[in-house]
Amino acid sequence: MKNRLFLCPYRGLFLVLSGLFLFPTFGSAQTKEYQVDAQFIDKIYDQSLTDGRCYEWLEFLSLNVGHRLSGSPSAAKAVEWGKSMLDTLGLDSVWLQPCMVPHWVRGEKEQVKAIGSKKGNSFPMAALALGGSIPGKVQAEVVEIKSWDQLETLGSKALKGKIVFFNRPMDPTKIRTFEAYGGCVDQRVGGASRAAKYGAVAVLVRSVTLRIDDYPHTGTMIYDSLYQKIPAAAISTVAAEKLSKALKDDPALKVSMQLYCKTLPDEPSFNVIGEIRGSERPNDVILVGGHLDSWDVGHGAHDDGAGVVQCMDVLRVLKTLGYKPRHTIRCVMFMNEENGLRGGKAYAKEAERKGEFPLASIESDAGGFTPRGFSFEGEESVFGSFFDKLMTFQPLFEPYGLRFTKGGSGADISPLRGMKGLLSGYSPDSQRYFDYHHAETDTFDKVNKRELELGTASMAALVFLIDKYGL
């Protein structure tokens, strides 16, 4: 059986690759400084995995504060809690940064049911009003829509007076679930006005999740001021499948829906901020952030309790290890990512006013799952070929399984884009995120302690390297 034939037809690659993948060991290229950095990163991971606080903080935030939609009493409680936790960390400063936030309330439980024109074809559906929806009571026939083209083609003739049911599912073949999410969240955000344009009286949207279960997923929707505002609700994927099937048998089926939600006047709220002041370039800020607000269901554990507790713990880990940063390292718990981005906007405005440079801003808002990497967006005009430079750090993350990519960062830090600092999104494994996203099921028990702590360590390691070497 010796010398078995190896038939690989792309043998050219082999020559290139065989050297390449031995790389993590570095051979002679491995400098002493590299080893020093690797050792410090090891300490960061050890600290987080043996003495991490993020998990107990998340437990408190989830179970004692609970979900915390902008403007709600629990959001105010979350602000108070966040500041009190930062106050315990011995940082150089901790403060609240004011912003006015929208105040939308769900009111009583939504009532959504199918009323068949045939006997035995009526059933209730698990539903959640979409954030920002007007209230309303509607009963009408239903038109199922799978694409914008289909909507435009049908037009007023078919849609006037009807409830439009957007039922385009997430594409399960996308390996990165955020890509699948991006491929259908437009129905939730813009569906109501695009249907109202043709005289629809309400919309139902299939929950934006890959799971087939009976939990509806809410999320923000935005009215286009050109058109009539109409009520909008998400239904569970089980309800969406059932409704779709029922409509095929019974096209005259109606849906009755009643939403009790409303928008109240804006409320004052805050970003919660803490920092370790930089010794050499205090005006250059390395930010780690997540958002403190959540939707008004579940615990907001993965979205984005995980992100805020990780960012707090990044500062605690570095401080505990005695690290003295050259740049200012700042933790920001943004308010109102979910339905307004008011915190992110207020933060950017204030940073600009103070003449700070947001050297690097890292957002954790993709859940508390096992780290897979970071994505980066930056300005070549400022940093040169910044990605190639960042790539020199990547081998230090190989033992922890992280890869770097070019790509988007995070919503809260997006208003900083104009200031041309580096923006980065922490990227944990995405497979389970949309199972829980904006649903009753986004609870503390869905978060794994080690996965959360590994995320803290990964961000702390990146912060350390950017602080040590600049960009």
Place this chain on the structure above:
Amino acid sequence: MKNRLFLCPYRGLFLVLSGLFLFPTFGSAQTKEYQVDAQFIDKIYDQSLTDGRCYEWLEFLSLNVGHRLSGSPSAAKAVEWGKSMLDTLGLDSVWLQPCMVPHWVRGEKEQVKAIGSKKGNSFPMAALALGGSIPGKVQAEVVEIKSWDQLETLGSKALKGKIVFFNRPMDPTKIRTFEAYGGCVDQRVGGASRAAKYGAVAVLVRSVTLRIDDYPHTGTMIYDSLYQKIPAAAISTVAAEKLSKALKDDPALKVSMQLYCKTLPDEPSFNVIGEIRGSERPNDVILVGGHLDSWDVGHGAHDDGAGVVQCMDVLRVLKTLGYKPRHTIRCVMFMNEENGLRGGKAYAKEAERKGEFPLASIESDAGGFTPRGFSFEGEESVFGSFFDKLMTFQPLFEPYGLRFTKGGSGADISPLRGMKGLLSGYSPDSQRYFDYHHAETDTFDKVNKRELELGTASMAALVFLIDKYGL
């Protein structure tokens, strides 16, 4: 802010790296054949993610068969179920391969409690007899042991007539949890005899998990025939911490334990096997396998229901896509991985008798989590520099986030080592595995559908490439 200084001291690396990490796009090195393979692998993932059967199979195995320790009626039911599922797939042959297996039964619920010499220091402890333990009723003082050195140093003088409590925890700083497991499972497997050597009357072992909770984790233990057999049980990590603390306050504390387990005569059982016959080299076998037996708690969902349903689905996916293999592709559901490896040994013996060559054997026995890669062990005397050759496949797995490493494979396929084929372990993310391993909590609801299906696809893709190109 232009031309900001980049201070990286290991600038030499940068030059090497900057080219290196652009690699996944391949540039001119990307051959047409490579693209053909990438497209077929895409189809494999799409098939698994849109039409996968593994999750519904696992649901049935978990909820309708349940846990299935070797020799039990439910293990027999699992064999019957496995064969009946393979029979539906239109394979070239499906058969049962006999083997005799151990038959250990737990009996009534274990009773383990601390009896303080001081008032208020008594408490019950969540416990599970270790697989293979003798029954027994013991009440004795307790000696806590953290290392083998400590055990040897204490010796008979301190241990005679005592219950030895092995309380060395898993090391949370190991990023790969299997490494941490490897660092303390010796207490469970060999602790009883090593304590019996010094006259101990029973052992309690801290559950081999990183979680602190109240679920004990069982697992196999092996008596050394040189020493007296003594009863052995695992206690939950919560109980272990509590007992450790109580012993510090109250060294005269006793533990009373009663185990009802026993070993019955060996029972006949089976490996369940199905195959697609190879068109060119039918005697060269590419095996995908997992083990059908489990411990007698929970559902055995991650360990190893996940592995067996993935392996079945690998054959189904390839068949559904119309793939005609050159080599024989075989799914093996091994019996008795947990406490004897009798199925693995019977399989290897039969393969040798038939003069087969086990070209590549891939085992999935690390849970149904998101795929991270494969590890490989092989014989350079047979394959030459096999790992470098396999590395030419790795770029095809980049879009799916998998990396190849050299390393161990799986227990069931280890008896094939003498036949010098390639052995591979499918490596999903390991962070959550030991939370559930051998415990009441290893249930179907802990398995995520997409993560499971991605594993099926990853293995099918590797099988396809090895079949197409040989080794």
